[in-house]
Amino acid sequence: MNAKQLAAEQAVEHINDGMIVGLGTGSTAYWAIRSLAEKVSEGLRIRAVASSIQSEDLAKQLGIPLIPFSELEEIDMTIDGADEVDADLNLIKGGGGALLREKILAANSKRLIIIVDESKRVERLGAFPLPVEIVPFAANLTIRRLERLQGKPQIRLANGEPFITDNGNWIADCSFGPIADPAQLHLQLNMIPGVVDNGLFVQMAHQVVVGYNDGTVKIINSR
Numbered sequence: 001m002n003a004k005q006l007a008a009e010q011a012v013e014h015i016n017d018g019m020i021v022g023l024g025t026g027s028t029a030y031w032a033i034r035s036l037a038e039k040v041s042e043g044l045r046i047r048a049v050a051s052s053i054q055s056e057d058l059a060k061q062l063g064i065p066l067i068p069f070s071e072l073e074e075i076d077m078t079i080d081g082a083d084e085v086d087a088d089l090n091l092i093k094g095g096g097g098a099l100l101r102e103k104i105l106a107a108n109s110k111r112l113i114i115i116v117d118e119s120k121r122v123e124r125l126g127a128f129p130l131p132v133e134i135v136p137f138a139a140n141l142t143i144r145r146l147e148r149l150q151g152k153p154q155i156r157l158a159n160g161e162p163f164i165t166d167n168g169n170w171i172a173d174c175s176f177g178p179i180a181d182p183a184q185l186h187l188q189l190n191m192i193p194g195v196v197d198n199g200l201f202v203q204m205a206h207q208v209v210v211g212y213n214d215g216t217v218k219i220i221n222s223r
């Protein structure tokens with residue numbers, strides 16, 4: 001079993017009958033969705049909400065009952081991956097472009113469990129370019145503002161065209177270097193008109209499950 005799968009399967013053990021479960025996006029969340037589907041096929045009764053069309057399609061295909069965002073009041077537990085995790089369990093997310101829905105799920109979940117392999121743990125966030133979701137019609141103005149913050153923004157491309165998020169927006173991947181104060185940067189970015197949200201998840205994770213290549217798993221709880 002690979003390190004991502006190990007972390008995912010450990011996290012899915014926390015899911016109980018009756019829960020509403022948020023499904024993350026990406027190659028680690030993939031294993032959690034697979035593992036959850038197996039439990040559903042064995043009789044676990046849950047309903048899930050997906051953070052992307054990709055995860056929704058996978059969950060549907062595997063027989064996980066889904067509910068739309070419009071019917072949600074609260075989510076019991078969300079299990080999602082991350083691109084970077086620091087010692088305070090702050091995260092960079094959005095490598096897969098799903099940061100907005102992921103953050104809405106995280107913010108409305110009683111518990112957010114992050115599943116990663118060991119490569120995602122960092123001293124300080126910022127080696128991974130920070131994804132910022134922006135509205136396309138004012139992209140040039142928003143990009144200028146991101147440049148003024150020293151973010152060196154690059155519009156994410158897919159097949160030579162701007163990558164379009166599930167919400168119809170674009171992603172500007174920003175390189176700020178080591179991020180000294182994630183909470184402050186998060187606020188600065190989200191105050192720019194034209195920014196929809198950014199991939200900093202500051203003190204949102206309740207637990208991080210880290211899978212190691214030697215087959216072990218470490219659980220880190222938020223303080």
Ligand SMILES: O=C(CO)[C@H](O)[C@H](O)COP(=O)(O)O
Nearest residue numbers: 026027028081094095096098
């Ligand atoms: O935030 C995400 C998608 O928007 C993912 O959780 C993040 O990119 C990690 O992906 P992976 O598990 O494939 O490494």
